[in-house]
Amino acid sequence: MNDKLDEAKRMIPKAPVPVVTIDDDAALAEFIAGLAGCSWIAVDTEFLRERTYYPKLCLVQIADTDHIGLIDVLALSDLTPLAELLTDPGIRKVFHSAEQDLEVLYHSFGEMPAPIFDTQVAAPLLGLDDQMGYARLVDALLDKKLPKGHTRTDWSKRPLPDGALDYAADDVRYLAVAYQVLRTALDAADRLDWLTGDFERMVEPDRFNVDTSAAWRRVKAWNRLAPAAQQVLAQLTDWREREAMAADRPRRWILADAPLIAIAESQPARDIELADTPDLPSRTLERHGNELLACVERGLARPPEMLDPNAGPPDEATRRRIKTGMRALTRAAEAADIPPAAVASRGDVAAIVAGRRDGRLLRGWRAEVAGRAVVEAVETAQTDAAQT
Structure with a gap:
């Protein structure tokens, strides 16, 4: 996939530059009106949860190809326009490592910000490392090194410390560009549609309803x-x-x-x-x-039963079959130029060994790339063991 990615990187668009800090309702309405017609926006959040159960949303950063808005939600009295923007089904929301952003936005607005695109999830389909941090992805795609700092900022305090808003703006400034590069490369590789199922599952509300x-x-x-x-x-x-x-x-x-x-x-x-x-x-x-x-x-x-009977270590025969499945996973993933960890985990393979056929490894693109190969390898190993 490197050739598709290299070609997309040669056409890197310019990063948005103008930044506006939004701390009153009129400014929010004006900024969101300026996004009319956008098919996607880059989104990041800053929040605090050290002293609360639910994350407390403090700042929302949004960018398109031309503008960056830093929305100070603590200063606003009416967040309805923001909620409507983030839940608009006609606008794709681009995140990097979306899990925590989705959680805080869901609990803040009661609705998922769908549809989404997660650059961390997408990057491995082009041969990049699994679970890449934002700074590493920006460096790899855009040859831009982001300054470190403000990772421990208390985003609930006002005024924010010097440099905090610049740091927050960069979180969407280069995300907007990275998204365009990844999308172009994935489209050229015929892998853009592979992500549809993953992104739809990521915004299922049940994932954030606590059991x-x-x-x-x-x-x-x-x-x-x-x-x-x-x-x-x-x-x-x-x-x-x-x-x-x-x-x-x-x-x-x-x-x-x-x-x-x-x-x-x-x-x-x-x-x-x-x-x-x-x-x-x-x-x-x-x-x-x-x-x-x-x-x-x-x-x-209650009956004195184990909470999860399958939580203990597997027996030797099961470990051998899991190892066989992991080898098949690695071979298939590497043949597709995708990091094996981005395709499936050891737990996914163990579920197949245990006889389950409803896991993510047997859905969508994962089934095509590696799932069927893993099942075949595991079932062959089980048959061979039964015959000896």
Whole structure:
């Protein structure tokens, strides 16, 4: 794919230069009116979530081929024009590594900013590295080195520190150009349509609707617990997640993982036993002691089963089949000049070994590039093993 990319890079368009900072409703309406007729816009967000459960949107950067707008959402009283722009089905929203941007915009406006294009997802289809950061992508495509800094900026404070708005503007200035280069190259390679399914799945709202009953997966040591303790942990983490959401506070502010694990293991039945839990703040004991004991009771009332029976390490035969599938994946991906990690993960291959045929490796372009080859290799290995 390098020839298609090199050809597209020789036709690099100019980056938009004029920047306007938008901090009142009239300016927002004027800027958005100026985008009328655009088929796409480059979008980035700056937000804060260190002290909240939900990310707090602070700044939205938008660029087209000619203009850059830095929208100070904290200074505006009516964000309706912005919401309508971002959810307009006739305008494609271009992001780089869209996951967090999609989350904050979805929770801010209650609707997904669809349709989208993610340059980080698209780049590997042209032979570039998987999961490239924005600065590396800009350097690779545009031979432009972006200055570092402002990664720890508190975007909720006003006025913003010197240079912060320049940094924010660059996040969409070169994204707008990178998108045009990638799109031209992908179109020339007949791979532009490959991304349609990926981008549609990325904006499914269910991806950002929290399932509190599965919050135990966030606790790293959950699978080291006995089955009964795992059931208690599931009740505790479900309670913590709901509390964090209701208070809009980080879950660790409600209760850290260490005392959750300790309670799941010790399974106290009375206040005096709960009070012996290491690292359990006295204030939490006073405010939520009864709720924590109720979680323990509910967990112990459930069958003492593992939360995820497939979470443990595979047996030797399964490991061999996964290895066979990974080799087939690597060969097929490299033949298509795509990094294997951009096609599928080891977990995707393990799912095929386990007999599942509904994963992403068997959908769309991934099935054509590598999925069928992986299935054939795995099934051949299983047949050979059964015959020996």
